[in-house]
Amino acid sequence: MSSPNDELLCRYLDEDLPSGEQERLQNLLEESSEARTRLRLFATISEALPEFARETQPAEPASKVVRFPALQTALPWVIATAACLVALFAITRRTSESSSPAPPPVVALLVDEAGAIFREGRDPDTVRFDTGSYHLDSGAIHVRFSNGADLVMKGPASFNIDDAFHVRLNHGAVRAIVPPSAHGFTVATPGVDYEDLGTEFGVQVDEATGASELHVFSGQVDAKEPGTLELLSSVLDGESVQFANGKLTPISAPDGDLFPTPGSISYLRWKNSIQDFADDKNLIAYFPFRRSDDPKRLRNLASSAVVSDGEIHGARWVSGRWPDKQGLLFDRNTDYVEIEIPGEFDELSFATWMKIDRFDFSHISILDSNGWTDGDIHWQFNRSGTMWIATYKVGRQVAPPRTIIPTGQWIHVAATISKKSGRSRVFLNGNLAGAIELHPESLIEPGLSRIGNWLLGDEWPHVPIRAFRGRMDEFAIWNRELTEDELRELVNQGKPTELWSLQPE
Amino acid sequence: MPDPTDQNDSHETFVRLLTKHEPEVRAYIRDSVPSGNDVAEIMQDASLVALRKFGDLENPEQDFGKWLCVIARFEILKFRQTKARDRLVLGDDLVEKIAHEGLEESAQRNAWIEALEKCLARLPESRRHLITEAYGPGASIKEMAVQQQKKPDAIYQLLRRIRIELATCIEGRMTNNP
Numbered sequence: 227m228s229s230p231n232d233e234l235l236c237r238y239l240d241e242d243l244p245s246g247e248q249e250r251l252q253n254l255l256e257e258s259s260e261a262r263t264r265l266r267l268f269a270t271i272s273e274a275l276p277e278f279a280r281e282t283q284p285a286e287p288a289s290k291v292v293r294f295p296a297l298q299t300a301l302p303w304v305i306a307t308a309a310c311l312v313a314l315f316a317i318t319r320r321t322s323e324s325s326s327p328a329p330p331p332v333v334a335l336l337v338d339e340a341g342a343i344f345r346e347g348r349d350p351d352t353v354r355f356d357t358g359s360y361h362l363d364s365g366a367i368h369v370r371f372s373n374g375a376d377l378v379m380k381g382p383a384s385f386n387i388d389d390a391f392h393v394r395l396n397h398g399a400v401r402a403i404v405p406p407s408a409h410g411f412t413v414a415t416p417g418v419d420y421e422d423l424g425t426e427f428g429v430q431v432d433e434a435t436g437a438s439e440l441h442v443f444s445g446q447v448d449a450k451e452p453g454t455l456e457l458l459s460s461v462l463d464g465e466s467v468q469f470a471n472g473k474l475t476p477i478s479a480p481d482g483d484l485f486p487t488p489g490s491i492s493y494l495r496w497k498n499s500i501q502d503f504a505d506d507k508n509l510i511a512y513f514p515f516r517r518s519d520d521p522k523r524l525r526n527l528a529s530s531a532v533v534s535d536g537e538i539h540g541a542r543w544v545s546g547r548w549p550d551k552q553g554l555l556f557d558r559n560t561d562y563v564e565i566e567i568p569g570e571f572d573e574l575s576f577a578t579w580m581k582i583d584r585f586d587f588s589h590i591s592i593l594d595s596n597g598w599t600d601g602d603i604h605w606q607f608n609r610s611g612t613m614w615i616a617t618y619k620v621g622r623q624v625a626p627p628r629t630i631i632p633t634g635q636w637i638h639v640a641a642t643i644s645k646k647s648g649r650s651r652v653f654l655n656g657n658l659a660g661a662i663e664l665h666p667e668s669l670i671e672p673g674l675s676r677i678g679n680w681l682l683g684d685e686w687p688h689v690p691i692r693a694f695r696g697r698m699d700e701f702a703i704w705n706r707e708l709t710e711d712e713l714r715e716l717v718n719q720g721k722p723t724e725l726w727s728l729q730p731e
Numbered sequence: 732m733p734d735p736t737d738q739n740d741s742h743e744t745f746v747r748l749l750t751k752h753e754p755e756v757r758a759y760i761r762d763s764v765p766s767g768n769d770v771a772e773i774m775q776d777a778s779l780v781a782l783r784k785f786g787d788l789e790n791p792e793q794d795f796g797k798w799l800c801v802i803a804r805f806e807i808l809k810f811r812q813t814k815a816r817d818r819l820v821l822g823d824d825l826v827e828k829i830a831h832e833g834l835e836e837s838a839q840r841n842a843w844i845e846a847l848e849k850c851l852a853r854l855p856e857s858r859r860h861l862i863t864e865a866y867g868p869g870a871s872i873k874e875m876a877v878q879q880q881k882k883p884d885a886i887y888q889l890l891r892r893i894r895i896e897l898a899t900c901i902e903g904r905m906t907n908n909p
C-alpha cells in the first residue's frame with residue numbers, strides 16, 4: 227500500500243525536500259517505525275536502480291551476462307586498493323580536501339559503551355575522539371582508532387590521545403587489540419612506552435605510584451624508554467612485566483576481570499539495564515537465570531512478581547550469552563522449568579533469549595500450559611522452525627509465519643497475546659514473525675506451565691514429546707501487550723555483541 | 732614464515748564477499764545518507780577499513796555483510812560529522828536510530844533487492860525505459876526534459892511515482908511469498 231508520506235520520503239532521497247518539510251519528515255520518522263522501514267525500502271530501491279539502468283543500457287555490448295544487480299562501481303577501486311592502498315588514500319584525501327575546507331581528521335570513534343560517564347571537559351564529542359585528554363569516571367568503553375586499533379577499558383581511567391598511534395595512559399587499565407594496519411601503536415605510561423608489534427595486550431597504571439604492568443595476551447610488545455626509545459625488553463605471548471622504581475621485572479598473569487573485552491561491554495550493558503527492567507510494574511516475572519544457593523530454583527526477580535519462582539527439573543547450569551552469564555541447558559526429554567502463572571489475564575507478553583541446538587520433534591515447546599483446555603496457552607515452534615503462540619480456542623491466522631528461527635546462535639524470541647487488540651503475535655529479534663487473530667471467546671489463564679517442555683507422562687500418557695534442545699539465559703513475562711519498538715529495545719539491551727545479528731540461514 | 736598464498740586467498744575471499752554484499756551494504760548506507768554520491772564515498776571508505784581489518788573477522792562467510800554494515804555505520808557518523816556537517820537534514824539521534832534498525836535487516840534488504848528485480852520486469856516497457864534513461868550513467872533529467880518537451884519537475888514527479896509503485900509491488904511480494 228502506498229502512503230501519503232511516500233512522496234516526502236522519495237523527495238528526501240532525491241535531495242529535493244521542499245523548504246519547510248524538513249521538520250515534518252524528522253517528526254514522521256521519529257514517531258513511526260513503519261515510516262523508518264518504508265524509508266529504508268525506498269533507499270534500497272533508489273540505490274539499486276542505477277545498477278539496473280547501467281545493466282540495461284541499450285548501448286552496452288550484449289555479450290556481458292551479469293546477475294542483477296551488477297557491481298561495476300566498487301570493484302575497480304577495490305582491486306586497485308589491494309595493489310596500492312596508500313596511494314589511493316592519498317588521492318582520496320586530496321580530492322576531498324580540494325572541494326571543501328579540510329575538517330580535522332577523526333582520530334578515534336566510540337564503538338560501544340555501557341554506562342560510560344566521562345568527567346566534564348574531558349569527554350568525547352558524542353562518539354568522536356580528537357587528540358586531547360580524556361577521563362572516564364565509570365562504565366566501560368570500546369574506542370576504535372582510524373588505523374584500526376581498538377582500546378577497551380573500564381572506568382576509572384585517565385588517558386591522552388596524542389595521535390592515532392600514541393595514547394598516554396595516566397592511570398587505569400586498558401586492553402589494546404591491534405591489527406597489522408596499526409603496528410607501532412604505543413601505550414605510553416610514566417617511565418616506559420609499550421609499543422605493539424601486532425598483538426593483543428593489556429596495560430595498567432597505578433594512580434598513586436605511576437607504576438605500570440604490561441600483559442601480552444597474544445603477539446609481541448616492546449617496552450621502550452621514552453625519549454631515547456631504547457629497547458628495554460621484548461615481551462611475548464603469555465608474559466607479563468611490571469615497571470616500578472625505574473626497573474622492569476617479570477610478574478605473574480593478571481586478574482581476568484581487569485581488562486574488559488569488546489564482548490564484555492555488551493554483558494555490562496545488559497547488567498546495567500536489569501534493575502530498571504525488573505522495576506517495571508507490568509513485569510510479572512523476570513528470570514535473569516542467575517544461579518542461587520538452591521540450584522534447583524530459578525528465581526523470579528521482578529519487583530511486581532505474580533508468577534512463582536521456577537522449579538528446575540533436569541536442565542543444567544551452563545554459560546549463557548557471555549562467558550560470565552549463566553543459563554540453563556535443556557538437552558534431555560525430561561528437562562524443563564515449571565512455573566505457576568496464576569489468574570486470568572487480558573494481555574500477556576513473553577520474551578526470552580535462547581540458542582537452539584536442534585529441532586528434534588514436530589512440536590517444540592518454549593512455554594506451554596501443562597494441559598490443553600480452555601485458558602491454556604502454548605508458545606511453540608515446529609520442526610521446520612516456524613513459531614506461534616495460541617490459546618485453546620484457535621483463531622484465524624492473519625500473518626502466516628514466514629520467518630524461520632535459526633539454530634546455533636543466540637536469538638531473542640517474544641510472544642504477545644491480547645484480548646484488547648484481538649490478536650496474538652510472535653517476534654524474532656524484535657521483528658514480527660507471525661500473527662493470529664484470537665477467537666472472540668479466548669480465555670487467557672495459563673496456570674501451571676513448563677518452560678522448554680510440555681507435561682510428560684503422568685496425566686497424559688500418550689502426548690508426543692515437545693522437549694526444547696538448547697540454552698536459555700533470560701525469560702520475562704508482562705501483563706500487557708508489548709510493542710514492536712519496546713521489543714527492539716530489549717533486543718538492543720541484551721544483544722550478545724555489537725556485531726551480533728540474525729543470520730539469514 | 733607466513734605462506735604468501737594465504738594472503739592471496741584471503742584477498743580473493745575479500746573481493747568475492749565484497750562483490751556479493753555490496754548492493755545490500757550500499758542500500759544500508761543510503762538509509763542514512765540521501766545522496767547517491769555520498770553513498771559511493773562512504774562505501775569506499777568502509778571497504779578500505781574492512782580490507783585492513785579483514786583478518787580479524789572470525790567467520791567471514793557468515794558475518795561479512797553485517798560486519799561491513801557495522802563498519803559503514805561508523806563511516807556514516809564520521810562523514811556526517813565532517814564532510815556533510817553543513818547539509819544535514821535529519822538529526823543525529825534519528826539517523827543513528829535508522830542505521831541501528833537497518834543493521835538487523837540484512838535478510839530483508841536482500842529480499843527487497845531480489846523482489847525489485849521481479850517488479851522491474853513487470854513494469855510497462857515505457858516506464859522501464861524511463862528508468863534506464865534517468866538512472867543510467869551520465870543521465871541528465873534536464874536533457875531528458877528537453878527531449879520529451881516536459882518540465883524537469885514533471886519527470887521527477889513521474890520517477891517518484893514509479894518508485895512508489897515499485898515499493899508497493901515489493902511489499903506485495905513480501906506478503907504473498909512467505
